[in-house]
Amino acid sequence: MITTPPKHRAFSPWRIHAIASNALLELARLKVFYFLLLFALLIIGSSAFMMEFPFHEQFQVLKDLSLGAMSIFTWLLAVLATAMILPKDIEDRTLYTILAKPVPRVEYLLGKLLGVLWLLLLSTVLMSAMFALALATKEHLVVAQTMREMAHAPQEQLQAALRDVHEHAFTSSLVPGVLSIYLKAAIFASLTLLLSTFATSSIFTIIVSFVIYFIGHVQHIAREEWLGSAHPMAMKKVFLALVALLFPDLQLFNLVDDIVAGNAIQMALFVKTVGLGCAYTFVYAFVAYVIFAYKEL
């Protein structure tokens, strides 16, 4: 009996899934998750160090340091993991083995990006879980202490004090903050992938990515000056326009500082911000594909 080979599809999500799973496995084998130990140490250290502070300040510092560390770790992971993907596959010759099969370049690139995005998601979820656990533990300790200290206070006062403690612990408003951290890391993964499609070395990719990170945080100044000022000099205007057009505005994704300070973001505004983040990720990935499609390997 003659069996016909399965029909080859021009675009297959399963092939992308296979490449993404493999990319995630490769990254996990590089022991990237060891940074979680550092994160745990940071949380425990800051909790212990702040014990003598009033509980409002303890919660404040714990949230700031944990979310700040999450922001740094996810960004570093996004840049470093993505920067090494293409050069490593070229060096190992894996790239040629994959592309010699009927795998379109777009699938290869999407699979690799998806692998990094999964890694970032996994890291963000694990760090968020550790952060929530640390907050819950601190909340439990503070509640016990408050109940001990206010054992003889009127019930109304005790309830008000406990409400105050709960309001300073984990609140649902922190979730958009954590999501914005992931979003920023996703933009950087996509941007770094774009850089690595034409870069000559990983070091170049990493350095340029770092520089863009810093420029991205002050991009809004250039944009506001470019769009807002009436009569700037022509040269200055061209320079400001180039900065505004070429670089992403990362300040828009820096929501976490103000969220920890007690600002709640409206859902509509958050959705718009997420939409912009997704647009960045998509466009950078698309441009990466355009360059990679014509790259001589």
Place this chain on the structure above:
Amino acid sequence: MKKVHLIALLIVLGFGAAKAPVEQRLTGEHRAAFFHGAKLSLDLRQQIGQMAFLAALSGFRSVVADLLFIQAHTAWEHVEWGRVALLLNQVTALEPRNVLYWDTAAWHMAWNASVAARYDKKEPREALRIKREREYFHVGADFAARGIQNNPDRYNLYERLGMIYRDKLGDHCKAADVFERGAHTVKAPDYEKRLAVYELAQCPGREREAYARFRELYESGEHERLPSVIKWLGILQEKLNIPASERLNLPPN
């Protein structure tokens, strides 16, 4: 440059042209929702150092603010009030939406630093000690007022500023106005409006207004008939010579 690189650059520039007005509008909406309010000036850069300033610019404002806040705490333990004020100034500049920092700064200055200045054993002249004490009251009030400018939607700092006017500067009229503004914020607890009326009763010339407000509170229900409200109603009825027929029949307090 290869042709493909030129195409890639054009796509990025095209996307940039499309996104710039969107980003501009979104930034406006973020600011209206009280996001990204920190003003990172060159003065601040000189005060906190280049690395800290760079970190603050790069999205780690809150971490830098925490580290400075811990330094301020250490300075407080060493009773270095000038340094405490300077560091808290930097902290609040980095995190203007954090009520905790403004409140702590106002409290340290108006309560702790002022008392330390008043009982400063190194200064034998009492007049100078009192002068410095009052200066710290005003520094505390300034922190609270600047905090309100950055957080007009939160009641906490109105309360702190009102307390400084009431307990430290003895200005009941200003205290009443500030508590009143605080009472109109979204999450203000019920006692805020009572605080405003207590101060109004002690503001010369506004006793009648205070009496009307107390009556309003009293008549709003059982939950507002607190001993302090009843006491003030009694005092004001006497002070304003309210005719017996118009007086409230107050329970014994």
